[in-house]
Amino acid sequence: MTETHSIAADKDRVAAPGYGMRAILQWLDLPLAPHPVEELPSLRSHLIALRDVEGSAEQHARALDALYRRSSTVIDSMLPALSVDLVLPVPRKERRIVRSVLDLLQMLADDTLALVEKGAPPKHADPCRALDLALWRSLDALAKQLMISHLIASPPRAGVWQQLHQTYVTAQRLQLHTARPQGTARSLQEVYDAAVLLGCAQPASLTPREVLFLAGYFERFCRHVEAVPSGSLRAPGVFWIDPARDLPAVASLRKPAQAEGQGSGFSSAAICLLLRAQIDQLERGAQPQELNLPDFAGSAAGRGVLQRLATRWGDAGRRRFHRRRQNHRTLLAAGIDGLWHLCRKGEGVNVDLSTWMITNESPEGYAVMHVSGKPGALTVGDVVTVRTAVDPNWQICLVRWAISENPEHLELGLQVLAPKAVPATLALPSGDGGTDLQRVLILPEIPKLRSRQSLIVAAGVVPRESRKLLLIIEGQNLIVREVNRTCVDEETGSIEILSIEPDQNPH
Template identity: 65%
Template sequence: MLWSFAVAALCLYRAGHDKADSINDANSNSFGRLLMTETAFNTSGTVRNAVHQIDIRSILQWLTSPAAPQPVDELPMLRSHLQALREVRVTPVQRAHALDRLYKRGMTVITRLLPSLTRDLVLPVPRKTRRIVNGVLNLLQMLADDMLALLEEPFLARPPELALWRSLQALSQQLLISHLIACPAPTGSWQQLHQTYARVRRLQVDTAVPRGASRKLQDVYYSAVLLGCAQPASLTPQEVLFLADYFERFADQVEPISTAVSATPATFWIDPARDVAACSALRNLSRPAAPLECFSCVRLCLLLRAQIAQLDAGTSASELNLPDFAGTSAGRGVLGRLATRWSDLGKRRYIRRRQNHRALLGTGIDGLWHIGKKEDPASVNVSTWMVTNESPEGYAVMHVTGNTGVLSVGNVVAIRTDFDQNWQICLVRWALSENPEHLELGLQILAPKAVPAILAQPSHDTGTEYLRVLILPEIPKLRSGQSLVVATGALPKERDKLLLLIEGNNISVREVSRTGIEEQTGSVEIMSIESVQNPF
C-alpha cells in the first residue's frame, strides 16, 4: 500500500516537473527572442544593455523625424541627444554615425535660425534673444568637443580631416555668433580654435578638403581668424555676416610668414596658448618666448583695393565673386575701412584719461536734428551714460539708465557731458554688450555741433521729397570744409547738386555740391560739400 502511494506521488512529481520545464523553456525562448530584439553584439562580442540600445534607437528615430516649424524648438532636443550619446555604451561606428547626423541637423538648424536672430537686432540684445543665442553657443561647443573626441576612438579607422574640419567649423560659427551680438567670445573658444588648427598642421591635413566640404581646413581656420582681426566690435550684424562671407571666399589670400619678417600693419601673430584673437604685429603687447604663428594680409589688402576700384568703376559685385552687399555704399565702406586699417594702422595721437562722470546721449539723425533745433531734450529719446574714459578724439561710455532707442555701430549720436552744455556730434565706432543690462560704446567726435537742415530732392514721379540732414561745420586743421550727414542710401549716387533749406532766424536756401565721401556705414553717409551759389 505504501509502495503504491510512493509510486503515485513520484509520477505526479515528474508530471509537474515536466510541465514546469516546458513552461520555463517557453519563457526562456520568449525572453531570448526579446533579448535578441532589444540588444545587439558589439565588435568584441559582448551584449549591451537593452536600455542603452533603446536610447541610441530613440536618437536615430528622432533624427528621421521632420524638422520643427520653428528651428529654436529643436535646440533642446539636439543638446539632450548629444548629451545622451556621450553616456550610452555603443560601438565607435554607431557613435560616429549618430554624431554625423546630429552635426548635420544641428548646423541646418543654426543656419535657419541666424537670419531671425540678426534681423533688426538692437543693442543691448534682449534677454529672450540672448537665451536663444546661449543655447546655440552651447550646442556648437558640444559639437566641436564631440567631433574632436571621435579622433580618440581606438576602433574607428577613418581619416581625421572630416572631424577636424567640423570642429573648426563649429568653433568659427560660435565666434561668428558672438560677434553678431557684440558679446565677448565664450571663454576658451579662441584657444581651442588655435590648438585644433595646430593639431591639423601636425597631422598635415591643413590643405585637405574633406568629402562633402567645399573649403580647405586652413581656409576655415583663417576665415575665422581674419574676422577677429577685422575688429568685429566696430561692425553691425549685417556687416559681420558680409565680412564672414567675404573671408570664406578669399581666406586663401593669407600668407603664413616667419616671425623674423619685419612687422607691418597687415601682419599678425597668433599664440595658441592664449585665449585671444590674432594680434597686430605693431601692438605693444608682451609676447611669449614660445614660437608664434605669423601671417600677412598684404596680398589680401591689394585685392581689397583692386575690388573697391572696380566697384567704383561700375563693375557688379557678382562679376567680382563678391557678396551682393559689396555693391551697396555700406558694403564698399566696410571694405574701404578694412583696407585702410590693414594698410596703415595709425598710432593713437592722444592719451585716454579715465573718467566717471555722467553724460546724456541722443541717437539717430532725427534725434540729433531735433536737438540741433534747440528743442527740449525731453521731447527727444535721450538716455543717461557714464563716461569711463575720454580723449580729444572721443569717449568710451557705459549705459546707465533710459531707453537707448535704435542704436547700432556706425550711427550718429550727440553727447552732452556735465562739464559742457553743448551737444557734440559723434559716430559710434564700436559696441560691447556682455549681458542684457550691459552696453558700452566707443564714440569718435565728428564736430562740436551740427546745423539741422532739410534736403529737398525733386522727383518727376513722386514730387519733391524732404529729408532731415545734419551739416557739420568746418574745423581748422581737421576738416577744411563742411560735411553733410545723411541716411545711407538716401541720395542717388549720380546726384551731385543738392538743395538745402536751413531754418535759423530766417529761412535760407543753399545749393551745394558733394565733393567726396568721408565715411560710409550701414546707417549714415558723411560727405564733404561746398557751396555752389545762393540764389536767394
C-alpha cells in the first residue's frame, strides 16, 4: 500500500461542499485509480458533498448506492494487503491508511442509515431507497469496520458496537432482520450474527490471516447459533448482548446480565459441535472445499484456530486464577532462533532484547507492555522468552493476545509454557536425500500440568505423518535421542507444540 497524503485529503474535504450532483455522478463514471488507496480521499469528499447537494430523494439514493458499491470494491481490494501478518505495532503509515478506511466505513454506515430515518419510501420508489437494503449496508459497513480494527489488533472506535446493536434492533422492530435484500447473499441477521461471533472469538488472540479466516467461516456457518431465553443466560457456552452498551457479546458465566430480561442471549453449543466435527474430518484427510470451509482451514494455523475456538467456547467460564497487578520490568526475546541461542549460550549472544513492564500476572502468565528496545517481529502465536529480576531463568511463553492502540503502544498476553527449555537440533530427511537441520526447544515435564516432554518447532517443519524424530542435544557431551511424537498439543501460524516420549524400540 502507498501512503495517502493527509493534505490532499484535507483539500478534498474543503472542496466537497462545492460539488454538485452532476459532478458527483460524473466522477462515479470514471475508472478506478491504479492503486485503491488513492480512491479514499475522493470517496470521502464526495460522500461529504452528497449530504448538502440539491437533488431528489431518488438522485441522492442512486448516488449513495454508487458510492457504496465503489467503496466496497476499493476496501475489498485492500483487505488482502491488510491480511498479511503485520509486525506489531502497526507502522504509522499503514495505520494512517487504515484510519482513512475506517472513516469511510463510518460515513457509509451513517449515511445509509439516514435513509431509514427518512421513513418508508413511496410505492414504486427506486430500489436503492429500500429500507432493508439501507439497513443491510449500514450493518455491513459497521461489521467491516470492526473486522479491520481486529486486523490491526486495535480496539474498535467508541460507539461502533453500540451502533451495530442498535441498527439491528431497528431491523428487528421493522421486521426486516430476516430479509435478504436484492443483490445481497446474506440476510441482515446473518451479517449481524457473523460480526458478533467474530467479536466473541477474542480477536486480540488472532493473527490478521486468522481474523479474515474466521470472518469467512462465520459468514458461512453463523446460522448455527441458537437464541436462548433470558432466564437461561447463565449456562456454559452462552453469550449475552446488551444493545444499550458499547460492548461485544460477553460470556454469561464470566459477566452475567445485570438485570432480568436485559438484552438477548445466544448459545454456541451447536456451532461448537460443528467445529469439532469439522476438525475431526480435517484430521482424517478431508479437504476444506469438501466441508465448505475456507482454504486456510487446511493449514496447521487454520486447524489450530478452529480447535482453540471449540475449546474456548465449550467452556467460556470464569478465569481459573486471579490476576495480580504489578509494575516491575522484564526482558523479552522473540522467535525460536533467539530463544535457542539464549537457552544455549546465555544473555551474551547477539539476540535482540527489549524491555517490558509486567502490568499483571497469574500462575498461568503475564500481561506486559512494551517500554524500550526493538521488540522484533512479533505476532500472536509466536514463542517468546522472558526473564524477570526475581528469576534468573528464561521462561518460555506463548503470545496469546496483542493490543496496539497506536504505533508507540503494544501490549501482549503471555502464557507460560515452561520455566526453562533445552535447546536441540531436529534432524529431518530432506527431499534431495540429505538431512535438514532445524532448531527446536524441548520443554520439560511439569507435574500435574504436563506428563510428557514437549517439542517446540516452527510451523510446518515436521510432516504430519512423521512419528519418529531424531534430536541432537549439544552440551558437555553430544547426545542423540530418538523420540516418538504422540500428539500435537498446539498449532499456530508460527509454531507447533508436539508431545514426545522416548522411543522404546530405537534402531
